Amino acid sequence: MKLxxxxxxxxxxxxxxxxxxxxxxxxxxxxxxxxxxxxPMIDNVLAEAGLSxxxxxxxxxxxxxxSFTGVRIGVSVAQGLAFGADLPVFxxxxxxxMAQAAVxxxxxxxxxxxxxxxxxxxYLGCFGCDATGIVQPLTTEQAVKPQSLSSLGLSGKxxxxxxxxxxxxxxxxxxxxxxxxxxxxxxxxQDMLRLAQQPFIDGxxxxxxxxxxxxxxxxxxxxxLSGR
Numbered sequence: 001m002k003l004x005x006x007x008x009x010x011x012x013x014x015x016x017x018x019x020x021x022x023x024x025x026x027x028x029x030x031x032x033x034x035x036x037x038x039x040p041m042i043d044n045v046l047a048e049a050g051l052s053x054x055x056x057x058x059x060x061x062x063x064x065x066x067s068f069t070g071v072r073i074g075v076s077v078a079q080g081l082a083f084g085a086d087l088p089v090f091x092x093x094x095x096x097x098m099a100q101a102a103v104x105x106x107x108x109x110x111x112x113x114x115x116x117x118x119x120x121x122x123y124l125g126c127f128g129c130d131a132t133g134i135v136q137p138l139t140t141e142q143a144v145k146p147q148s149l150s151s152l153g154l155s156g157k158x159x160x161x162x163x164x165x166x167x168x169x170x171x172x173x174x175x176x177x178x179x180x181x182x183x184x185x186x187x188x189x190q191d192m193l194r195l196a197q198q199p200f201i202d203g204x205x206x207x208x209x210x211x212x213x214x215x216x217x218x219x220x221x222x223x224x225l226s227g228r
Contacts, residue, residue, distance in 0.1 A: 001197065001199075002051065002057050003018045003197070003200065004016075004017050004056055006061055007061065007074055007094065007189050007192060008019050008060070008062065008070045009065070009070045009187065009191065010070060011163075012028065012189065013027075013030050013033070013037045013192075015038065015167075016189035017043040017049055017191050022107055025189060026123060028041070028078055029097055029186070033069055038073070047116065053135075056087055057200070058082075058087050058089065060090050060193060061077075061078035061090075061091055063075070063092060063213055064090070064096070064213050064214040064215055065093075065094060065095065065216045066094050066216060068215065069203060071213045071215065072213060073214070074114055083180045087208070088208075090196050090200065091211060091212065092195045093125070093137075093195075094115065094187040095115065095123060095124070095125035095187075096125070097188060097191040098111075098184055099113045100191040101184045102181055103138045104194070108129060108159040108181075110128050111126070111159050112127075112160050112161075112178055113162045114146075115161045115162045116163040116164050116167045116168075120142050120145055122143070122144060122168060123143055123144075124164065125142070126138040126152055126154060134198070141216050143216050146203050150169065151176065152175050153176075157179070159180065160163075160172070160176075160180045162185060164182070165220025166185070
């Protein structure tokens with residue numbers, strides 16, 4: 001399995017390559033430079049592995065939520081590369097990717113991921129880690145005002161990731177006491193690869209024309225998933 005992942009949805013630009021069970025990853029914090037940096041970063045990881053786009057099996061992209069412009073750049077780049085190399089694609093939640101990083105780096109079992117969405121809101125999602133080490137959503141992803149949040153209802157050890165926990169720490173801690181992981185502020189493409197491997201095996205990758213962003217700002221209510 002040879003997969004390329006990219007994400008430009010936040011201030012960070014991230015690219016990762018999975019090949020021969022190895023991962024090459026590049027992460028840069030480069031606000032408003034994503035369109036200039038993402039293609040050279042892709043070229044670098046492919047060159048390091050000695051691969052070309054046509055050697056790949058698929059492309060993974062950060063589908064959002066995040067900056068509208070950043071999400072659009074990521075989807076457009078993924079589509080352009082996939083069309084050119086005739087590859088399928090798969091979109092991964094940026095919030096889920098940060099939660100997966102908390103599992104990878106801190107063995108987290110429950111995670112609240114929050115990205116500063118500007119306009120006095122955060123993009124927010126709660127996740128739990130399953131027996132295979134993959135995060136699963138416990139709630140729908142929402143754009144919400146932190147001060148209006150009621151209790152998120154998680155008990156036990158909860159870890160917190162993302163820039164939202166820096167900007168609105170008091171409000172979010174009132175809604176869900178959690179241990180803040182300061183070294184996970186942005187999604188990383190290497191965690192998107194982890195989340196995309198089983199969907200690739202299961203045949204859930206789609207054509208480039210079907211790649212879609214997820215903005216979540218049109219969602220208006222906080223919902224717990226059924227059975228959670």
